[in-house]
Amino acid sequence: MSTPNKPVKSTAKKTKKPFSLRRIMVYTWGLFLIGLICVFLLFWGTSKGLLGEMPDVAALENPDIYVSSEIYSSDGVLLDRFETEKRIPVTYKDLPQHLVDALLAREDIRYREHSGIDARSTVRAVSSAGESGGASTITQQLAKQLFTGNRSLNKVERVIQKIKEWVLAVELEKRYTKDEIVAMYFNKFDFVYNANGIELASKVYFNTTTSKLTVDQSAMLVAMLKNPVRYNPLRNPNDAMHERNVVINQMVKYNLLDKSTAEAAKAKPLGIDKQEINTISESYSAYYKQALRREIQTYLDSLGKQNGKKYNLYKDGLKIYVTLDSRMQKLAEDAVAKHLTTIQKTFFEEQKNNKLAPFYGVPPDKRQRIFERAMRNTDYYKLLKAKEMPEKEILAEFNKPRDSVKIFTWDGVKYQKNMSLMDSIKYHKHILQSGMMAMDPKDGTIKVWVGGINWDYFKFDHVKQARRQVGSTFKPFVFVTAINQMNYTPCHTVSNEYFKVGNWAPKNANGKYGGSQDLRTALAFSTNIVAARLIVQTGVEPVVQLARELGVESPIPNDYTISLGSADLTVYEMVGAMSAFANHGIYIKPELIVKIEDKTGRVIKDFRPEAREVVNEYVAYAMIDLMKGVTDRGSGSWVRSKYGITSEIASKTGTTNDQSDGWFIGMTPNLVTGVWVGAEDRFAHFQGIARGQGAATALPIWSYFMQGVYKNGKQYGISLDDKFEKPSDIDQKWDCSSLTGFHTYGSMGGTFDYDYSGATEYVDPLQNVNNNSGGNDSINFNQ
Structure with missing residues (x-):
């Protein structure tokens, strides 16, 4: 019996059809379109808050440096503002040209050419993994300051942060001119030492105004934009001067400054003239402002959400009309200063011969406990305690003499040499x-x-x-x-x-x-x-x-x-x-408070006093x-x-x-x-x-x-x-x-x-009428 023949498999390889140019083009454009769609969806999703909270359009139209709530006195004076930080905004026309040139030379030389994102710098930064410099434009840096903060905890968050900056930078460029963005950037930057914004920075570091900044001063402040702590002329003068000169050289590089002017500017010392800036207005009572804040915040919290959000005292541009009379307030503050200046001198004089100064009737150990209790209430003590420093070492730190300690006097701020922090506490316990x-x-x-x-x-x-x-x-x-x-x-x-x-x-x-x-x-x-x-x-x-x-x-x-x-x-x-x-x-x-209005002028609260007979x-x-x-x-x-x-x-x-x-x-x-x-x-x-x-x-x-x-x-x-x-x-x-x-x-x-x-005589069980005799207003409790 014969076996039927089986089909024989071919061992020859099948030949692949070569990619045609047409197929290559289809794949290329397909990937490109998919990429575009992905980028669009990424940016769209970011703008809608899918990668985290984003400000709405209204917030972009009103950056928080310009929407602080204002306090008006009964005599129509703008007393103060409720703001996230104390700052004095300036406009672009207040900025000297060499200050703007220093900013562009150091941070974003193609600023006038792009629309918020510098593609060339971005490609360079990505291709070099950041080794050849960052890619943040001035607009992106402003977006970062205004809305997304400055800290990122890990690489993923840094990427998300950068995407948010891109989205917000584009939105800012749509709504503001280039000049306005530059002014906002300078106004928003924190130069430390309570120098929020360029105007206060000019005052703190050089005791001048923005419009009067010289070339070297402008370069110094722009140098601080990179790192206001590391390049701070008060903390690290050598690093600060080096970085200032780098900025000046950049200005020369881009033909924004001639060489002779640059050399003259680099030859100048830092010329720092440090000024103190109070965190709260000096003109009127800061105590009144804090009491007012507590009362308004309590009321705003009681309102709940309006149109889906709560009122923000620091960002919603409220107008607060108060009962305070600015003229009377000044008279009162002057009266307090006039009398206390006099009796404070008398009190100091009396305490010279008091071994327990400024106390009476207190044993030495209790006196020391009072001082140490005051020490524990200071921010510095709490900082040292948080670092787990032992109590004995903290006490030694407070008793260590220092080169300069700031103290209050009625003649103005003074710096005392060879005074310890504990000495400062003892001194301030004398103040009436x-x-x-x-x-x-x-x-x-x-x-x-x-x-x-x-x-x-x-x-x-x-x-x-x-x-x-x-x-x-x-x-x-x-x-x-x-x-x-x-x-x-x-x-x-x-x-x-x-x-x-x-x-x-x-x-x-x-x-x-x-x-x-x-x-x-x-x-x-x-x-x-x-x-x-x-x-x-x-x-x-x-x-x-x-x-x-x-x-x-x-x-x-x-x-x-x-x-x-x-x-x-x-x-x-x-x-x-x-x-x-x-x-x-x-x-x-x-x-x-008389009344509170929102930024549109609508009355939120018209106060009516509580009264009773x-x-x-x-x-x-x-x-x-x-x-x-x-x-x-x-x-x-x-x-x-x-x-x-x-x-x-x-x-x-x-x-x-x-x-x-x-x-x-x-x-x-x-x-x-x-x-x-x-x-x-x-x-x-x-x-x-x-x-x-x-x-x-x-x-x-x-x-x-x-x-x-x-x-x-x-x-x-x-x-x-x-x-x-x-x-x-x-x-x-x-x-x-x-x-x-x-x-x-x-x-x-x-x-x-x-x-x-x-006068008729009234007799009750406690009375025994003989003659008139007075007293005075001093208490004497005897049990």
């Missing part, structure tokens, strides 16, 4: 502080806010943040409670005999007792015994409740000592509360009557005798234990002003009451301020002839023979006459 606020009692608008003496050194607001013992300025709250609760008149008499309640035995500061005093006399001379007896009669809770209704929110001790001022309250609270007496018994919460107009006027006595014949009489102010003034002084705190509240019909003076630590104070009482520390500031106000009173609506308004049914006469109760005021007539001889 002040808080001052003035408001219109009729509408609650705050006209003046001086929270401290210098924000750069003392970042603590003594108007609304600091709570200090108020001393006898609290007594009006006790007196008004008694008048309101018991229908007392200003002629009501109270015993001045020594007495005890439980373990508490209040004392008059002058050590004199006996007889009785009417309420006018008792408040005028700030008699402790009378105030103590009144709170025993009214009870503590009604006094605290009335203080709460007058806007006091700080904790108040629940005991009789508050009648002598043991509570720690703020200047803000005290001025707001006292203003109710000048406003017919109606409390109006002190207000910082606390006492009736008769009780309120009775308190004005009592407090006028303080000015006319009591502890506030220096206003008349020493400072010559003749207007109608109701006032109250206050001095706390050991003269740690000095207060003065002065009220006119249209302006209520409170002043506090003291040191940062309560153990630091004047040794004697003559120098340390409120009449000596705080009253003069009020007087200097009001002298300035009255000098130009018409522009403020304030006059020496202003009178407190009486209730309409009260006639002129108000003597003690007629004052039997507030319901009889309408029957009075004749002339206004204080008649103390007609």
Whole structure:
């Protein structure tokens, strides 16, 4: 049987058809088109935020260097701005040509030719893997500064960063001219040392303006664009000079500077003239600005999102109209400086012979603990602690003498040689502080806010943040409670005999007792015994409740000592509360803001003050009557005798234990002003009451301020002839023979006459009437 034949496989190789030119072209163009599509999708996706958050078109139209929120005073002055950094923007016409030429020569010589991305530099950078230089144009660098930040953590993020810069650079080129981009770049760059932008850099490093920069100065600042730390003329002068000269050589290379001018510029020394730049405006109260920021931010947060986003105080170009009067503010700051300059010298003189300076009554170990506690609150201590430096080494670092330490003086900033940081802390504990606020009692608008003496050194607001013992300025709250609760008149008499309640035995500061005093006399001379007896009669809770209704929110001790001022309250609270007496018994919460507008002019918030009646107009006027006595014949009489102010003034002084705190509240019909003076630590104070009482520390500031106000009173609506308004049914006469109760005021007539001889005697279980004897406004708590 035969086997059928099997097919035989061919061993010959199949021949491939050669690529035709047409196929090559198809593949080439196909890959090219695919690449184009991929690039388009990459850029499109980047612009839509697929590679991370990107600014919207509106943000590109309004870079954040130009959209800070502005603060306008009640008299129409631009006080300050809320901005991410302090800077003074300039326009292109302010830039000298050699500054622009230096920038182009160093950073982007083909800047005028490209549209945001330099293709030639990009190809060069990619082909050399960055070895032959970067490819960022000026526009890309601006995009990086404005929107995407300067840090990348890894290679992938760096690539994404670069893609974002490309997209944003193209968008910027569409919306701005080349000149505008150059100006924005110079305005945005951080030259360190608080030199944000070219104008502040010109001031910090050369004490000049941008328009007056010389060739060598311009080259130096442009050299810093590469690395403002490494090439900083203050930190690394040798590297800085070398890099400056590199920039000058580049200008010669591109024919932007002739050789002779270049050689002359390179021969010059750096010529640095360092100037300090405060991070917050010097012109007006930085303390006010910070209080304002907190209040506005709280309100903006409460609004939630508007059109999908929250308002940004620093980028949304808000216009904030505030109650502050720039002219009054300047008068107040000048008054604080004038008086504290004088008494600071006196305080330093007194402390020369004090081994525990600036403290009294403090053992040496506690004194040292106070200084070390202050040390631990410094940023430098926290930095060293973060580096895990042992406590002993940190202490040694703070006690090490230094070549130059900056200290505060009323003559301006000074640099002290051979001083340690601990010595600086001890020195600054000597510095007396002040808080001052003035408001219109009729509408609650705050006209003046001086929270401290210098924000750069003392970042603590003594108007609304600091709570200090108020001393006898609290007594009006006790007196008004008694008048309101018991229908007392200003002629009501109270015993001045020594007495005890439980373990508490209040004392008059002058050590004199006996007889009785009417309420006018008792408040005028700030008699402790009378105030103590009144709170025993009214009870503590009604006094605290009335203080709460007058806007006091700080904790108040629940005991009789508050009648002598043991509570720690703020200047803000005290001025707001006292203003109710000048406003017919109606409390109006002190207000910082009139209204807020967005960048289109739409009103976001039109503020309406919070108001409530606390006492009736008769009780309120009775308190004005009592407090006028303080000015006319009591502890506030220096206003008349020493400072010559003749207007109608109701006032109250206050001095706390050991003269740690000095207060003065002065009220006119249209302006209520409170002043506090003291040191940062309560153990630091004047040794004697003559120098340390409120009449000596705080009253003069009020007087200097009001002298300035009255000098130009018409522009403020304030006059020496202003009178407190009486209730309409009260006639002129108000003597003690007629004052039997507030319901009889309408029957009075004749002339206004204080008649103390007609005071009737009121006897209660705590009284023993013999003769009149006064006190003063110093607290003495004895349990």
